[in-house]
Amino acid sequence: MKQQNVDTKTNLPDTGEADECLFEYLHAEMVNYVLSSKTNGKEGEEELSPLEWMGFGVGYRIMERLTREWARFKDELDTIKFICMDLWSSLYRKQIDNLRTNHQGVYVLHDNAFRLLTNIGAPDSTQYLREAPRLLAFTCGLLRGSLANLGIVSTVTAEIATLPSCKFHVQVQRV
């Protein structure tokens, strides 16, 4: 959000829109809170499951509202595509750049400039690489929650090689 948006932003009619940076700051506060709470005793290993759990709840609920007017998805791949294209672009302003699958329940979602990572450090810098996974736990949960609401049980993990790109691994659990 740069200067040129000043006029349009301030003259917008009441849209009920929460400005984008609000979510980023709120998210940052949540990460802070989770890191500072008592369970984080062990050195080198961070307890991020509350973040993941919060994300799960949000993903589950948001999906319920978003897909209300959509036709039933054809299959698992169709569902994942919805997440990569529509959900992602409304939540994170861009689509997933690359989607890979082995057609046996493993999907890798590759985002070259993940919104919550774009503002930390220069591209390709490794300075914050160690801390960066904190910023992905919420989104992992969000993915898992949205899939759960569409009837897909999964585990989601994330991996960062270079900032600001990251990969989300979705492993669907078959019954």
Place this chain on the structure above:
Amino acid sequence: MSRTGARLDAKKVNSELFTLTYGALVTQLLKDYENVEDVNKQLERMGYNMGIRLIEDFLARTGSGRCYDFRDTAEKIQSGFKIFLGITPTITNWSPAGDAFSLCFETNPLTEFVELPDHCLNLKYCNILTGVLRGACEMVQMEVASWFLQDQLKNDSVTEIRVKFVKRLEDAIPAGED
């Protein structure tokens, strides 16, 4: 293409993301703390941290200068709500001395989809807002206090936040100058 659904409205989704995320946070806090008062306090503190950062966005976007009096401040706070939450609270109930006013919200995006269960009657669900106000004002050298007078979640007709000017914060003079 067999897609029949309408494209998602990015703005709407974004605001729902914020609302739901805030809800998840409050839920987590309620789970972590036994005491509702502690939750209120924690929310206020988080708001304070957000306010400190939000004021920069606000100043960069509006290009506004210093407030010349507290009425001016009130208007700027109002426009801040407009920019960040897309709502325009009304400013009412000025104190005779002009150092306190109320912000009244007809609608509040934070409380969309929210109902308070009985055991949370002391919870100030939107307490993050008071923190944001305190943090943001502190960064422009004003100490303010704010609290909820009415809350739609507790069956009042509007949500009312009282904002009171406490004092002007002085610039600290760097050591060795003057």
